[in-house]
Amino acid sequence: MTSATAAISAQQARAESGLKWVNSFAGLGPDFYTELQPTPLPSPYWVGRSRALARELGLEDHWLETGEALAALAGNQLLPGVRSLASVYSGHQFGVWAGQLGDGRAILLGELDTAAGPQEIQLKGAGRTPYSRMGDGRAVLRSSIREFLCSEAMHGLGIPTTRALCVTGSDAPVRREEIETAAVVTRTAPSFIRFGHFEHFCYSNQHAQLKRLADYVIDRFYPACREAKQPYAALLEAVSERTAHLMAAWQAVGFCHGVMNTDNMSILGLTIDYGPFQFLDAFDPGHICNHSDTQGRYAYNKQPNIAYWNLFCLGQALLPLIEDQELALAALEPYKTIFPAALEAKMHAKLGLPDAQAEDRALIDNTFRLLAGNQVDYTIFWRRLCGFMPQAGHEPVRDLFFDRESFNAWALQYSERLAQVDQGLRANLMLKNNPKFVLRNHLGEETIRAAKLKDFSGVDTLLKVLQTPFDEHPGHDSLAGFPPDWAASIEISCSS
Known part of the structure; x- marks a missing residue:
């Protein structure tokens, strides 16, 4: 193929997909990531697609039906303009410093310029990266379906969250507690930057990179902080406020995250990294949804305090830039008043x-x-x-x-x-404030069992009701009923 022919083919592909890529995170430099390509997913097939999100991203209606889309979102073909990379970060896991972590199975393709602003597109389960730490870089079908559905469910509930465009599956075997099959979730967010990104550069004494990262976040997502006397303290305060509102939303709807490590906390106050999550069935304030959480660190009623603990870690990471411990502590104070006030307001609405x-x-x-x-x-x-x-x-x-x-x-x-x-x-x-439908564990489990047999109709049905969970959806009352007795025996862990 001549260079002219290749250029024409690239133009045609871009026109077909409607994707216009930018790569601002890549502009931070190689200290922040490793460039690499996704590992192809053998013989991929569609499992679930959110056409509502596709429209919000400005994609052509028919594009998610094409072989090009399937190949691109399974990690088998890079579209023109993509600059794929895995980012490095660190973090505290279950309260213990874990050191360097990073995108062990997630690969960022870049950002789409949408009507709502730039949206990063990331493939989760797209293969091994330098940060996989003995892992295979893959995600399995069950966890991918859960993340896909819950991302869109949380958006339907009005709770800040990453989104999920689709799940692609494969019969390729993946070993966890047992042999399962591989899948890739295509997820989106304005940014996937976590508290752990800041911790990484602070703890490794790379303060120039820490400042570059903080400036990037301020300029793109918190521009008002630039006008403050101490922009980095203002950033910490703004993140504390967003996190307080997020925790109030979680508690009000009965959502348990399950793994609130600092590397799973979004700098934008989004719900991120759906692993062993659960919506409460019987109300138990001390409920632990993560079978791996043997100490109950991330129980439902502990989530608000854990969020503050994580913000304190973020404050420590930003201290080389704030340069005043008292100022950093003061930036965390709004959380203590905003969270209870926000939760009380939500409970007023739930009570009418x-x-x-x-x-x-x-x-x-x-x-x-x-x-x-x-x-x-x-x-x-x-x-x-x-x-x-x-x-x-x-x-x-x-x-x-x-x-x-x-x-x-x-x-x-x-x-x-x-x-x-x-x-x-x-x-x-x-x-408007008390949903009829949430993604209960047993609904996810039933859908996953059918999907393992290549019946993906349950994915589509659940997606439909969860995207508008306050509506009645006649004919789907069974999805809003009590959980069966066997639901109590479902165990969800960090393994995925």
């Missing part, structure tokens, strides 16, 4: 209370206490509560409780508060 009153805090505390004491299904309780009427019998909600006297006392307290609220406004507020 458009304004706050002094006695509401006791009502919120009593609600959590009642749910925990009766091990009530968290999502079903809140959705049924949307139909609660102060003068009615409350049977649909009461039937969830074995301690009827405690429920009756709480219902009286709630009814008295609702007497001060317009009921139409209350119902509308509650239906």
